[in-house]
Amino acid sequence: xxxxxxxxxxxxxxxxxxxxxxxxxxxxxxxxxxxxxxxxxxxxxxxxxxxxxxxxxxxxxxxxxxxxxxxxxxxxxxxxxxxxxxxxx
Numbered sequence: 001x002x003x004x005x006x007x008x009x010x011x012x013x014x015x016x017x018x019x020x021x022x023x024x025x026x027x028x029x030x031x032x033x034x035x036x037x038x039x040x041x042x043x044x045x046x047x048x049x050x051x052x053x054x055x056x057x058x059x060x061x062x063x064x065x066x067x068x069x070x071x072x073x074x075x076x077x078x079x080x081x082x083x084x085x086x087x088x089x
Contacts, residue, residue, distance in 0.1 A: 003033060036086035049078045 001017045006027030016030030057071025
C-alpha cells in the first residue's frame with residue numbers, strides 16, 4: 001500500500017492509502033488518511049468561542065489588536081484546539 005494525494009469534487013486535497021499498482025485517481029477508493037473533515041467542526045460554537053475570547057482580551061478595534069497581540073493568539077488557539085480534536089477522533 002502507498003499513500004496518494006488526490007483532489008475531491010469539492011476541490012479539497014485528501015490523502016489515502018491505495019494499492020501499490022493504483023494511482024492518485026484511485027484515492028477516493030482507498031483508505032482515508034486525512035486531513036479530517038472540517039465540516040465536523042461546530043462553526044456556530046467556534047465563532048462564539050472566538051468572539052468571546054476576543055472580547056475577553058478587549059480586542060474591539062484594530063488599535064486594540066495592535067496593543068494586545070496576545071489576544072489574537074488566544075483566539076487562534078481556540079481554532080487550533082478544535083482542529084486538534086478532529087485529528088484525535
